[in-house]
Amino acid sequence: MARATLTIDLAAIAENWRRLATLCAPAETAAVVKADAYGLGVARVAPALWAAGARTFFTALPEEAATVREVLGPAAALYCFNGMAPGDAALLRAFDIRPLLNSPGQIAAARAAAAGEVSDAPLRCGLQLDTGMNRLGLEADELAAVLDDPRGLDGLAPDLVISHLACADDPADPMNAAQSAAFAAMTAHPRLSRLRRSLSATGGALLGPDWRHDLVRPGIGLYGGLPFAEAAPVVRLSVPILQIRAVAAGEAVGYGAAWRADRETRVATISAGYADGLIRAMGGRARVFHGGRALPALGRVSMDLITVDVTEAPGLAPGDALELLGPRQTIDALAGAAGTIGYEILTSLGSRYARRYEGGEAIPLAER
Numbered sequence: 136m137a138r139a140t141l142t143i144d145l146a147a148i149a150e151n152w153r154r155l156a157t158l159c160a161p162a163e164t165a166a167v168v169k170a171d172a173y174g175l176g177v178a179r180v181a182p183a184l185w186a187a188g189a190r191t192f193f194t195a196l197p198e199e200a201a202t203v204r205e206v207l208g209p210a211a212a213l214y215c216f217n218g219m220a221p222g223d224a225a226l227l228r229a230f231d232i233r234p235l236l237n238s239p240g241q242i243a244a245a246r247a248a249a250a251g252e253v254s255d256a257p258l259r260c261g262l263q264l265d266t267g268m269n270r271l272g273l274e275a276d277e278l279a280a281v282l283d284d285p286r287g288l289d290g291l292a293p294d295l296v297i298s299h300l301a302c303a304d305d306p307a308d309p310m311n312a313a314q315s316a317a318f319a320a321m322t323a324h325p326r327l328s329r330l331r332r333s334l335s336a337t338g339g340a341l342l343g344p345d346w347r348h349d350l351v352r353p354g355i356g357l358y359g360g361l362p363f364a365e366a367a368p369v370v371r372l373s374v375p376i377l378q379i380r381a382v383a384a385g386e387a388v389g390y391g392a393a394w395r396a397d398r399e400t401r402v403a404t405i406s407a408g409y410a411d412g413l414i415r416a417m418g419g420r421a422r423v424f425h426g427g428r429a430l431p432a433l434g435r436v437s438m439d440l441i442t443v444d445v446t447e448a449p450g451l452a453p454g455d456a457l458e459l460l461g462p463r464q465t466i467d468a469l470a471g472a473a474g475t476i477g478y479e480i481l482t483s484l485g486s487r488y489a490r491r492y493e494g495g496e497a498i499p500l501a502e503r
């Protein structure tokens with residue numbers, strides 16, 4: 136095969152969800168499946184999470200949530216972080232998606248949509264609050280204005296109030312406590328007393344019981360990324376060697392002749408590049424594995440190719456595969472070489488790989 140293979144371990148995703156669910160109980164552990172389940176394929180990932188026990192799912196966009204509805208059927212609770220635009224009401228109703236309303240404008244749009252409908256069932260939704268990240272969500276004064284207006288939520292049936300932590304991957308960051316206090320103060324209003332509360336994604340869920348409220352919203356931890364250090368690895372990326380050549384001392388390899396041999400070097404050219412999400416900025420800092428042996432990438436990453444120094448692995452031949460992601464090199468390790476985060480490695484993984492899913496048959500907890 137001249138094509139790289141991306142293997143996605145659905146059993147590992149299910150296991151990571153269970154570990155977090157056990158840790159966070161009695162809080163509910165939901166699952167964040169935005170951006171096509173962090174690039175891993177929501178049509179396969181969402182059913183594996185459902186089989187593991189997840190019942191509440193979050194996406195960014197209403198359209199993404201509609202896909203989850205088609206995959207999971209009517210019983211899942213679906214929320215979208217980005218809330219709604221005025222034109223989204225029909226989609227939200229048709230697919231029973233709860234937008235997390237983010238601003239007075241979104242609340243007004245949701246009320247107008249509900250008022251203009253034939254159905255007099257209130258529109259199910261949630262509220263998203265800004266507690267210091269200044270990205271999405273109602274400010275304290277905006278929330279107070281809505282709640283102090285007896286008609287401020289007419290036509291709406293909110294059942295969840297969320298906010299999001301900016302620095303939860305660093306337990307020592309004082310921003311965590313400041314945001315937690317702001318969340319407590321903003322949600323103390325009696326009109327919010329029957330709504331469920333959710334502050335934490337993966338990082339916050341790991342900070343401890345005080346951060347878990349009624350529901351936690353992990354994404355990256357399900358997919359094997361930090362800050363969930365105990366996560367089982369989920370992806371393996373195996374890239375075949377197309378050619379191996381001997382490069383004499385003084386010869387150059389790749390674009391810009393950016394690498395030059397200072398001794399005779401065996402160079403393998405492997406079949407994946409930046410068009411496959413192998414970020415060009417990692418250049419010669421990346422490592423590629425043959426069994427337990429780390430082999431250094433050299434020169435620049437091309438669109439479709441990467442060159443690797445295989446001098447130390449003399450048995451290799453064209454057609455053999457080298458591993459770029461797997462237990463020996465996690466998404467976070469590769470991210471380190473590229474100056475980014477595991478999230479970006481996952482969501483950049485391209486569409487050219489042969490994708491293999493394994494572990495799709497969910498094994499009930501009792502039988503593990």
Ligand SMILES: *Cc1c(COP(=O)(O)O)cnc(C)c1O
Nearest residue numbers: 167216299336337352353354355
């Ligand atoms: C993406 C996102 C999450 C999940 O975050 P992870 O760090 O991947 O666990 C949770 N909540 C919100 C609002 C998000 O945007």
